Amino acid sequence: MGVKGLSSLLEDNRRISPDIHFRDSKLVVDGNNLLYLLYFLSNLDQNHGGEYLAFQAEVQAFFKTLADCGIKPYVVMDGGSGTSDIKLDTLMDRAREKVQKTHDAALTGKKVNILPLLTKHVFRQTLNDLKVPMVQCFGEADGRLAALAREWCCPVLSTDSDFYIFDLPGGLLHLDHFRWRTAETHRGIPCRQYTTSNFCSLFHIDPQLLPVFASLAGNDYVNLRDVNWARYLPAGSPKMKFSAANLVGLLSWLGARTDRTTEDTLTAVMKLMPFMSQQERTEARKMLKTAMLEYELPSSSLRGFFSEETIPPLPAEMLICVPDWVRAPLARGELSGYVLDLLVHRRNKLQTQVERSDLQSSNLTSKHIRQVWSGLLLGQGGGEVEEVDRDGLELVSVKVRPLVQGATQTLRLDSLPQADRAVRLRVCLETLGVEEETLEGVPAHLRLPVAVTRYWLRRASPEPTLLKALLMVMVQGELMRQKGGTTGWLGVTSHISQPLDGVVAHSFNQWQACLKDASQLNLLLCKPLPEPHYAWLYQGRLVHRRQKQLQEREPEDIVQGDQFRRLYRRLLGAVTQPDPGANRRAGGPEAQLRASMEHLHLNNQDDQEEEEELGGAEGLDQGSDGPWVEVKSRRRKQ
Numbered sequence: 001m002g003v004k005g006l007s008s009l010l011e012d013n014r015r016i017s018p019d020i021h022f023r024d025s026k027l028v029v030d031g032n033n034l035l036y037l038l039y040f041l042s043n044l045d046q047n048h049g050g051e052y053l054a055f056q057a058e059v060q061a062f063f064k065t066l067a068d069c070g071i072k073p074y075v076v077m078d079g080g081s082g083t084s085d086i087k088l089d090t091l092m093d094r095a096r097e098k099v100q101k102t103h104d105a106a107l108t109g110k111k112v113n114i115l116p117l118l119t120k121h122v123f124r125q126t127l128n129d130l131k132v133p134m135v136q137c138f139g140e141a142d143g144r145l146a147a148l149a150r151e152w153c154c155p156v157l158s159t160d161s162d163f164y165i166f167d168l169p170g171g172l173l174h175l176d177h178f179r180w181r182t183a184e185t186h187r188g189i190p191c192r193q194y195t196t197s198n199f200c201s202l203f204h205i206d207p208q209l210l211p212v213f214a215s216l217a218g219n220d221y222v223n224l225r226d227v228n229w230a231r232y233l234p235a236g237s238p239k240m241k242f243s244a245a246n247l248v249g250l251l252s253w254l255g256a257r258t259d260r261t262t263e264d265t266l267t268a269v270m271k272l273m274p275f276m277s278q279q280e281r282t283e284a285r286k287m288l289k290t291a292m293l294e295y296e297l298p299s300s301s302l303r304g305f306f307s308e309e310t311i312p313p314l315p316a317e318m319l320i321c322v323p324d325w326v327r328a329p330l331a332r333g334e335l336s337g338y339v340l341d342l343l344v345h346r347r348n349k350l351q352t353q354v355e356r357s358d359l360q361s362s363n364l365t366s367k368h369i370r371q372v373w374s375g376l377l378l379g380q381g382g383g384e385v386e387e388v389d390r391d392g393l394e395l396v397s398v399k400v401r402p403l404v405q406g407a408t409q410t411l412r413l414d415s416l417p418q419a420d421r422a423v424r425l426r427v428c429l430e431t432l433g434v435e436e437e438t439l440e441g442v443p444a445h446l447r448l449p450v451a452v453t454r455y456w457l458r459r460a461s462p463e464p465t466l467l468k469a470l471l472m473v474m475v476q477g478e479l480m481r482q483k484g485g486t487t488g489w490l491g492v493t494s495h496i497s498q499p500l501d502g503v504v505a506h507s508f509n510q511w512q513a514c515l516k517d518a519s520q521l522n523l524l525l526c527k528p529l530p531e532p533h534y535a536w537l538y539q540g541r542l543v544h545r546r547q548k549q550l551q552e553r554e555p556e557d558i559v560q561g562d563q564f565r566r567l568y569r570r571l572l573g574a575v576t577q578p579d580p581g582a583n584r585r586a587g588g589p590e591a592q593l594r595a596s597m598e599h600l601h602l603n604n605q606d607d608q609e610e611e612e613e614l615g616g617a618e619g620l621d622q623g624s625d626g627p628w629v630e631v632k633s634r635r636r637k638q
Contacts, residue, residue: 003214005243006161007174016198022173023188024070028149030141030158030175031077031134035123037159037175038062040113043494047105047354048540049508050116051493053477056535059126065180069188073157074306075127075134076148079330080337081345082139082315092388092395095349099390103357106505109498114354117512121519121534124333135305136333138314138340142166147300155193164194165214165295167207171195203248204255211295212265213254215288217247227272229253262292305331318344323414334523342377342385348400349388351516353509356502357393362509364389365459366517367400372431373521375402377413406430417526425528428521433458442574443567445530449474449537452518453511453575460510462503467575469547470511470538472555475568477536491542504547512538 010016038058044051066073081087101112127134137144146166149156155170156163163172177192200207216227229249230242237248257265266288270281304310311327321343329335341347348370350363374385384399407426411419429436432455439447453471457464476489515537522529549558555568 003161003165004218005247006164006214006217007159009244009247010164010194010199013202014192015202017174017177017192017194018198020191020193021184021188022069022071022155022191022193025170026072026074026152026154027066027173028145028152028154028156029073029075030145030156030160030163031075031123032141033158033160033175034062034075035059035119036113036115039115039119040111045493045495045541046111046114046116047109047495047500048505048544049353049512049538050118050540052116052118052122052535052537053490053539054493055119056122056126059123060130062180063127063130063132065183065189068185069183071189073132074148074302075132076141076145076302077134077136077333078141078337079136079138079333080340082340087140091349095352095388096395098352099357099393099395102352102354103393105354106356106500106502109496109500111495111497114352116540117351117353117509117516118534118538120336121516125531125534133306134333135302135312135331136337137302138312138318138327138330139337143294143297144300144302147297148302148306150297151300151303162214162295164196164199165210166297167196167210203251205251206254208262209254209257209265211292212262212288213250214295215291216250216254216269227269325414325417329523336520338520339377339524342374345386346378346383347386347388348374352390353512354500355506355509356500357390359502359506360461361389361391362506362513365456365461365510366514368403368459369431369455369514369517369521371400371403372408372427373517373524374400375404375408376411376416376427376521376524378402379413380404380409416524419526421528424525428518428525428528431521432518438574438577441570443478445532446474446478446571448518448522448529449515449532450571450574451529452515455518456511456514457575459514460507462507464507464510466504466507466547468550468555468572469543470508471568471571471575472546472550472559473539473543474537475564475571476559477539478533478567479563481533481536489542490539491545493539493541501544504544508538508540508543 039055040046042055042058044054044058063073081091098114102114104110105112105114124134142160142162143166145156145158146163146168149168149170150166153169155173156166156168157173157175157178159175172194173191174194179190183189196207196210199205200210205213216229228246230245232249232253233245234252237245240248254265257268260268266285269288270276270285273281273284276284301312305312311331314322314324314327318340322340326335326339330337330339338348341349350361353362355362370387375382378385382402384401387398387400388395389398390396407423407430410423411427416424425436429451432451434451434454438454439450442450453467457467480489519531522531546558556565
């Protein structure tokens with residue numbers, strides 16, 4: 001949510017937010033806020049599709065600092081829009097702004113704070129690896145997060161100005177002033193602690209009127225643009241921006257009415273709007289009261305999850321359409337909130353990546369995967385799904401038909417976990433157009449990315465020519481993951497403002513869209529394929545750099561070593577080998593890439609030798625102690 005302009009108003013007021021050093025305490029963390037801030041404030045590249053490994057390192061460093069200072073974090077994430085559509089107009093406005101921003105970023109290279117597509121996957125996996133407790137709510141998290149912090153009497157860490165309104169005994173630690181990089185173990189983390197008592201004392205306002213103030217000020221639910229509260233500024237007030245003057249004027253007006261009830265205050269507000277008809281006033285009053293309900297904190301449903309792993313109950317409105325088994329993977333963050341949005345609202349709002357508007361949305365490439373995904377969720381006769389995506393610079397809603405065909409017809413949503421794994425695997429592979437034999441010899445946790453890459457190779461438009469660069473980075477990432485380090489191959493990960501190669505960026509975006517949607521399908525099917533290590537699969541700046549290098553050289557001219565050669569061969573072979581009976585386009589990218597493998601001398605003897613040396617396909621998962629990377633400068637002979 002957020003109260004517009006409130007953070008700016010309070011930014012420099014130390015009476016409200018005094019400096020402290022924070023340590024040895026529980027801390028409830030606004031997970032969505034944190035992952036955005038960690039990515040954007042680390043100056044990681046935003047426009048080449050994500051610097052996931054560098055982002056993972058930031059997350060690890062942040063939580064290590066908390067542990068060093070005796071702070072026990074509990075991370076709470078949003079999980080979809082919930083049962084109400086009251087925020088829909090605000091969300092759509094933001095999505096329209098994002099479409100324009102992504103286009104501008106592609107042309108200029110500037111940072112516009114667009115979160116790369118797989119960032120949340122990396123964040124979740126990193127927290128799991130670190131054993132940091134995390135829960136995803138069944139809807140917006142603010143109220144549940146605040147309720148947990150109130151029960152535990154500990155602070156909330158967030159940038160959301162709604163936490164200026166909730167009555168929290170431990171207060172709010174604003175992320176913008178949470179200087180974790182300069183922490184001292186014996187003293188703690190320098191930060192600023194806000195409390196509502198300080199706020200109310202400064203502005204002489206009754207605490208029970210804070211929800212009224214937030215709703216009148218305008219948040220994601222209400223915006224009374226026609227009320228000029230600045231006219232109620234106290235005499236002699238210093239000059240300030242109009243937005244700040246409006247807030248201070250509103251506080252002054254409310255402060256003069258502390259002897260009135262909430263209902264009396266709302267009645268007085270309606271009298272300030274004579275331009276409204278009686279019906280409009282009734283609707284405005286209803287909206288204000290609905291917005292105020294968001295600040296009423298019930299008993300926390302999250303405490304049991306963190307202490308006893310008790311899965312929170314579904315909201316009553318969801319019980320009829322959301323199977324009970326879905327609660328656990330949703331609460332763990334494995335299934336995204338998009339599942340709830342589809343089941344409750346029949347809507348899927350797609351994420352926009354940095355790409356030129358004259359190219360089609362990269363999400364179109366993975367449309368078939370989403371149709372199968374929605375078919376599993378809604379079943380036969382479940383009705384059409386509204387997909388919200390960009391068309392050029394416009395945000396459009398398109399009706400999409402869920403698909404229930406092939407092996408999918410044998411599955412039911414309410415019993416998916418009990419279905420035979422072979423059937424669930426067949427649904428996943430049928431959707432991607434891959435035979436199971438094709439993936440033999442591929443390390444288990446790379447099978448989904450390899451299957452996705454085969455799908456992308458056939459479905460992307462225009463035809464992709466970037467396969468080798470993708471596989472090079474995928475192989476290097478996997479080998480570095482096995483060795484437990486990153487030094488020597490990532491290169492520059494910081495943001496440098498420069499225009500993108502539009503076609504190259506668009507093709508890589510299509511691959512990420514396919515991976516994201518296929519991952520959601522695989523998770524809904526209860527992981528018939530192992531979930532990949534997302535942080536090691538794709539590094540934006542590096543994969544674009546590899547693409548340029550490959551215009552004149554081959555992969556083995558750039559990276560040398562037996563481990564790299566063997567795994568690269570396997571993945572390239574799995575991606576490009578024809579399926580039995582497949583009709584491939586003559587001269588298409590698959591045929592060209594197949595032909596380009598001849599110089600690698602792939603033959604049965606090579607395959608047999610490397611199988612023996614590695615101890616079978618799964619031997620690739622075990623790693624090796626030998627050196628494997630050497631960057632070479634020679635060019636490929638013509």
